[in-house]
Amino acid sequence: MSFQNFVAMAILASLPEAMSAPALAQDMQLCFAASDRVKDGETLADAEKSQAHAACLRALSDTSSIVQKYQLQEADFDIIGRPKQ
Secondary structure, three states: OOOOHHHHHHHHHHHHHHHHHHOOOHHHHHHHHHHHHHHHHOOOOOOHHHHHHHHHHHHHHHOOHHHHHHHHHHHHHHHOOOOOO
């Protein structure tokens, strides 16, 4: 098994746990910071990308503000890319 496959499997195994965990106060900050890095042209490692994505999802589920939901979803799209139509 290659190292990349091992990392990918580890990330996939941790996603359900990360997505079911309660939102943390810094999740929104982590989501926006990762989005800013991507917009500035930086390439995130797969592990950073999945951590930021999970943080965005937790923050998204924790907020009731429509504006924040929109901002978090746009930041998440910056990180993981837009869904294919």
